[in-house]
Amino acid sequence: MKTEKTGKMYHLVVPFMLAVGSTACDGSVEPGQELEAVREEPSQETAVKEGAAGDELGQVQSKLTATVNGCTGEVDRLARFYNTLGTEHFYTQSAFEASYALSNGQVYQGVPGRIFNSNFAPCGAVPLYRFLKVDAQDRLYTTNFGEVGSNPNWNYELIQGYCFPTQVTGTIPLHRLYQPSQMDHLYTTNSNEVLAAQGQGYNYEGVTCHVYPDVPDQTVQCGTQVTSSAPGSDKPYSVNVNLGVSSGTLNFVSDTRPGYASGSKDRMIVRVGGAIIHDTGCISRGGTLIPLNYSGATVANVEVLPNCDGSTTAAWSFVARCP
Structure with missing residues (x-):
């Protein structure tokens, strides 16, 4: 293309x-x-x-x-x-x-x-x-x-x-x-x-x-690590994270380069109440913790866009830690 x-x-x-x-x-x-x-x-x-x-x-x-x-x-x-x-x-x-x-x-x-x-x-x-x-x-x-x-x-x-x-x-x-x-x-x-x-x-x-309206693929509690099921998992993925409280600081840790796919790039978008509070961009980076302030909702949505660089070896993980 x-x-x-x-x-x-x-x-x-x-x-x-x-x-x-x-x-x-x-x-x-x-x-x-x-x-x-x-x-x-x-x-x-x-x-x-x-x-x-x-x-x-x-x-x-x-x-x-x-x-x-x-x-x-x-x-x-x-x-x-x-x-x-x-x-x-x-x-x-x-x-x-x-x-x-x-x-x-x-x-x-x-x-x-x-x-x-x-x-x-x-x-x-x-x-x-x-x-x-x-x-x-x-x-x-x-x-x-x-x-x-x-x-x-x-x-x-x-x-x-x-x-x-x-x-x-x-x-x-x-x-x-x-x-x-x-x-x-x-x-x-x-x-x-x-x-x-x-x-x-x-x-x-x-x-x-x-x-049909779009719904998350998975709902988890804050603190749960979410990972791709295998190298090459390249479909967009959506996860709702229950935060427990309607305001605070969410500590978001993403890894878009697990060892077996260090050359691929992925993107993660974090939303609360429909508003984007963080966008990693198209990156290959691991273990980065970013504090995210939010308010107005008790659920965060994390959308993963694998292979945003056109690669075919997607592997990713993230954890959203409770406020």
Whole structure:
């Protein structure tokens, strides 16, 4: 993946052969990209649950699954990035694409929601298609494959994942907006951001589909060491830390270079009440203790972005010590 200048701006060029959710020309999911669905008799229940990978330290690669009308599968984070060179928003579930987006100057902006990474059409989900407008630097995410028509300036890239055209239990709307002067599509599940974007010249274009809200992969008590499960664990990871009190000083110790992966770089972002109180940046460094003052909430969220330099040997750990 690289950043490439078009006639007006820059856009991210993605090597699709490694992208999650790539498809064949007929729109079907390529072999190896599917997560097998468990199909039973349809029910009206929809549930989201966290399946822990284990209680031992290091076994933190839990998976979030959802069950809809008898189909059960994994729902992945749809991470959002922003290219300040070309005012482009870019969304992906792929850890490979995410790490290269960061290494090519994209700014990480969080996770608006989670979508299925496997085909759930029999249970009501539809593909979320991704297109690139080649004469600008805009990406379109839509459930309507024919929306771009025969316009040669739009290139079909892949199926990003699967979401729901109408709301099912546990899902929220993914709103779509467009800024014509910047030629940028914005997708968000935050109604306040919708209003703020409209104040910045974005036109509201409706609900693209319905997705699951993002939730932490793990919740721990302060003082618990959290580590990647193995070298090369490269998926973004989110942990809530119970602090016990609503204000104080949190001592944060991070290590982004365990002995077996000293050449990789990782990034950790600490939030309290939604506000960022610390960002390590993309680093390879170990054993650093940083006191962080906070107030207004009893839970801190630590988001780990492995391989922020585009490497493939992520290994990390952190501990948030009680105030």
